[in-house]
Amino acid sequence: MATGDYNLAATARAIGEPARAAMLLRMMDGRRHTARELADVAGVVPSTASAHLGHLVRAGLVTAVAEGRTRLHALASPEVAAVLEALAAVSPLLPVESLREARIGSRLRAARLCYSHLGGRLAVVLTRALVDGGVVGELAEGASSTVHSFDHPLLRALDITDLPPGSAPAARGCLDWTKRAPHLAGRLGTAVATRLLDHGWLRRRPRDRALTITPTARAHLDRLGLGSAAN
Known part of the structure; x- marks a missing residue:
């Protein structure tokens, strides 16, 4: 029998273990990962990673799909990704303990994948250009907007003339933890990120979700x- 409110503590407990939090952030690239890949990110052995992933699956935050003898893990939904990005916006940064970590942090702030769309300084600037150009209305965190026009130099350069199919909003604001300002999510956000990658403007990196400009x-x-x- 359901009670009168949400059990936020259960979700917080699932996310709150540092190894699990690191795995969830890695899966913010929108791809599927093996337990071994996620173990490397979290700094644990694969057997420990598998136990953590089982906890995240039971919590409904992650899905696991068998592909041959391998199990691949991904975030369960765009809503999970939105929650993680919102939590990132109110969370302190991890301490930087090496030059490598400093470089990764700098790249994440510049451009990164936020599940199916773009995050970072690049995303915020491009979003502002599309809002100022009348493509979408003013975006607020979590608020949806219609797409008013595709007649914009950026969209023409990326060959975007319509929206990809799907049930997601045409456009939605997602609070960017880098700039504390909304960046573009929704189907238009997905289209922009996809075309930036397809056109070679951005490149994925193999070991993190930062993108090379x-x-x-x-x-x-x-x-x-x-x-x-x-x-």
């Missing part, structure tokens, strides 16, 4: 008057 992107952004987005 390529010289191709810098050249296009300069021509669009958005060169500051890549800095």
Whole structure:
């Protein structure tokens, strides 16, 4: 029998263990990962990682799919990703203990995947350009917007003329922990991130969810008057 309110403590307990939190952040790239990959991220052995992943699956935060003899793990839904990004916006940064960690942090702040859409300084600047250009209405955290037009230089450069199918909102604000300002989520956000990768403006990195901003992107952004987005 259901009680009168949500059991937030159960979800908090699932996320609250540092190894599990590290795994969830890694899965924010929207891809499926093996327990061994996630063990490396969390700094634990694969058997321990499997136990943690089982806990996250039971909590409804992660799904596991068998592919041959391998189990692949991913975030359970875009809603889980939205919750993680919102928590990141009110969470302190982890201490930096090496030059490698400092470099990863810098890359994450510049451009990263936020599940199916783009996050980081680049995302915030591009979102502002689309709002100012009348493509979407003013975006607030969690608020949806319609797409008013595809007649924008950025969308033309990325060959975006319509929205991908799906039940997600056409556009939605997602609070970016880097700039404390909304970046673009929803189906248009997915389309922008997908085309940035397909057109070679951004490249995935193999061991984290940061994205490399390529010289191709810098050249296009300069021509669009958005060169500051890549800095």
